[in-house]
Amino acid sequence: MSTYVYGIMAASHPSPPEGMAGVGDPPRPVRVLKAGELAAVVSDAPEELRPKRRDLLAHQNVLSEAGAAGCVLPMRFGSVAPDDATVTGVLTERAEHYTERLRALDGKVEYNIKAGHVEEAVLHRVMSENPDIRAQAEANRRAGGGSYDDRLRLGEMVAGAVKAREAEDGAAVVRALTPEAAAVSAGPESTGWLVNASFLVDREAAARFLDAAEQVRRDMPHLELRVNGPLPPYSFVEPGPSEPAASTAGADVGTG
Amino acid sequence: MTVVPAETSGGGGGTSGLYDVLELVLDRGLVIDAFVRVSLVGIEILKIDVRVVVASVDTYLRFAEACNRLDLEAGPRKSPGLPEIVGEVTESGARGKSKGALSGAAETISEAFKQGRSEHSEEGEARPRPRKATSSRRREEQE
Numbered sequence: 001m002s003t004y005v006y007g008i009m010a011a012s013h014p015s016p017p018e019g020m021a022g023v024g025d026p027p028r029p030v031r032v033l034k035a036g037e038l039a040a041v042v043s044d045a046p047e048e049l050r051p052k053r054r055d056l057l058a059h060q061n062v063l064s065e066a067g068a069a070g071c072v073l074p075m076r077f078g079s080v081a082p083d084d085a086t087v088t089g090v091l092t093e094r095a096e097h098y099t100e101r102l103r104a105l106d107g108k109v110e111y112n113i114k115a116g117h118v119e120e121a122v123l124h125r126v127m128s129e130n131p132d133i134r135a136q137a138e139a140n141r142r143a144g145g146g147s148y149d150d151r152l153r154l155g156e157m158v159a160g161a162v163k164a165r166e167a168e169d170g171a172a173v174v175r176a177l178t179p180e181a182a183a184v185s186a187g188p189e190s191t192g193w194l195v196n197a198s199f200l201v202d203r204e205a206a207a208r209f210l211d212a213a214e215q216v217r218r219d220m221p222h223l224e225l226r227v228n229g230p231l232p233p234y235s236f237v238e239p240g241p242s243e244p245a246a247s248t249a250g251a252d253v254g255t256g
Numbered sequence: 257m258t259v260v261p262a263e264t265s266g267g268g269g270g271t272s273g274l275y276d277v278l279e280l281v282l283d284r285g286l287v288i289d290a291f292v293r294v295s296l297v298g299i300e301i302l303k304i305d306v307r308v309v310v311a312s313v314d315t316y317l318r319f320a321e322a323c324n325r326l327d328l329e330a331g332p333r334k335s336p337g338l339p340e341i342v343g344e345v346t347e348s349g350a351r352g353k354s355k356g357a358l359s360g361a362a363e364t365i366s367e368a369f370k371q372g373r374s375e376h377s378e379e380g381e382a383r384p385r386p387r388k389a390t391s392s393r394r395r396e397e398q399e
Contacts, residue, residue, distance in 0.1 A: 005291060049294045056278045076285035078294040090290050112276055123322050137323045145324055155316025158323055188283035198280070228276045234284035 003081045004028070004045040006062045007072040007232065008091065008098050011039045014069040022062055023055040030062055033084055035091035038098055041066050042087060045080045063232045071106045073098060074232035105236060107203050108182060111229030113213065114193040115173050117162065121222035126161035133157050169223060170195035176216050180209040185235040194223075198235040206230060 004023055011034045021027035024046030033040045041062060049055065059077050066072045081087045091098065127133050136154045140146030146154065173195045178184055180201065187196030201209045206229075213227050287293065 002292075005288075008286065051282065053278075056281050060277055060281050074281075074285045075291075076283070076287050076293070077281045079286075079288065079291045080294055081291045086290060090288055110280075112280060114276060119322065120326070123319065124326055127323060127326060133323070137320075137326075140320065141324050146320075151320035152313065152316050154323060155318070155320035158319040159315055162319070185284075188279045198284075226276060231277060231280065232285075234280040237284075237286040 001083065002045040003033075003042050003084050003087055004049070005075050005079045005081055005087060006030070006041040006043070006059060007066060007074045008038060008040050008102075009066060009070065009072040010099075010102055011035075011037050013039060013066070013072070016041060016062060016066045020062060020065060021058060023049060023058045025054065027058060033087050033091075035088035036095055038091040038095055040087050040091060041072065042081075042084070049078060049080070051077065067109075067232045071102050071108070072232055073101055073105070073237045074234050076234075101237060105200075105233050108200050108233060108236075109203055109206065109230035110198050110233045110235055111181075111201050111206075111209060111213075111227060112187060112198045112231060112235075113173065113177060113195065114187070114226045114228075115169070115195045115223045116193050117166065117169070118222050118224050122162055122165060123158065125222055126158060126165060130157075130161055133161060166194035169220060172220065173197075173216055173223070173225070176219075177209065177212050180205060180212045183236055187235070198231075200233060200236045201229070203230070 006022070015032045016030055020030040022030045022043035024043070028043035028046060030041060030043045033042055043062075046055075056077055063072060063074045067074075081090070127137060133154070136150070136157060140150050140154055143150065145151065174184065174197055177197075177199055181199035182202060183200040185198045185200070187193075187198055199209065210227065213225060216223070217225050
């Protein structure tokens with residue numbers, strides 16, 4: 001029986017509620033495997049695991065529940081060990097590394113920030129900023145909308161200006177929130193937002209971070225800002241070469 | 257009254273932020289080489305779906321049409337986050353008012369149509385809402 005792994009935590013960490021629903025249909029009950037100072041939150045792995053909404057949510061819910069009581073290193077969805085012994089083996093073998101990560105992330109949570117333009121507001125903005133666009137729009141309007149080529153020309157100008165604004169606004173959002181975060185990581189690519197970034201925030205400082213996000217909303221009313229959190233520190237578990245990705249955060253601008 | 261929560265709790269309650277969280281579940285988090293990562297068919301589709309192609313003829317025409325509708329004299333909306341009614345009050349004259357109301361209605365219909373189409377294709381798999389729905393999400397918040 002293979003073992004599905006949700007996350008890694010300290011052995012002293014309170015266990016998630018008895019029989020909590022994990023992945024699979026019917027949901028496999030969640031249990032805890034301990035090895036020395038560390039523990040893994042696991043369940044039996046379903047035979048055919050697919051990225052179903054239900055299973056993704058189960059993964060997230062188990063981690064949220066466990067994470068409410070303290071730091072848990074979240075696994076990426078779909079991590080399956082051949083058996084329980086492999087899991088405890090990994091915990092023992094890499095105890096030092098995971099203990100260090102738990103210590104580094106202790107008391108910290110992830111907030112994911114996404115922003116998109118409110119279309120009408122950003123169009124207004126690029127038109128008011130750009131006389132050429134305004135002139136072309138006015139000419140088109142007078143011509144009852146303009147020819148196909150006229151409309152295409154206007155649209156291309158506008159799209160270019162909107163793209164430029166996306167880059168500027170994305171960078172501005174990251175700049176405004178970075179001072180309230182311990183680390184920043186660019187979100188998964190190709191998601192089509194003008195900014196998609198995760199911020200590692202001290203639980204104690206979460207209110208300040210959220211205030212800063214509110215301030216961004218007020219300062220940039222042409223943006224729709226989405227704040228998701230507190231989340232398990234998905235984007236900060238591995239101190240790989242790409243993280244903390246403060247330098248690349250905000251680079252996920254535009255969509256091309 | 258529909259409220260899109262600005263913040264979903266860690267409990268993964270609301271569905272509005274569902275995709276925002278799921279992409280992290282799928283794309284971030286610890287990977288341990290001693291474990292197998294289950295082959296997750298469907299994830300590529302999820303990624304492609306969310307791409308918005310700005311540089312396309314369709315977008316150009318949509319932008320051009322939207323710009324034609326915009327009332328330049330009204331100036332940039334100071335607070336798009338505020339309820340529609342407040343926006344209308346700040347517009348000057350009856351012309352601005354009726355115009356705003358008209359184009360607003362047209363937008364709502366076309367967005368409802370777009371949304372209907374995109375939700376139609378949604379089955380059990382996790383799927384993001386396309387970004388085109390930005391302004392309809394905003395509208396949900398206002399109501």
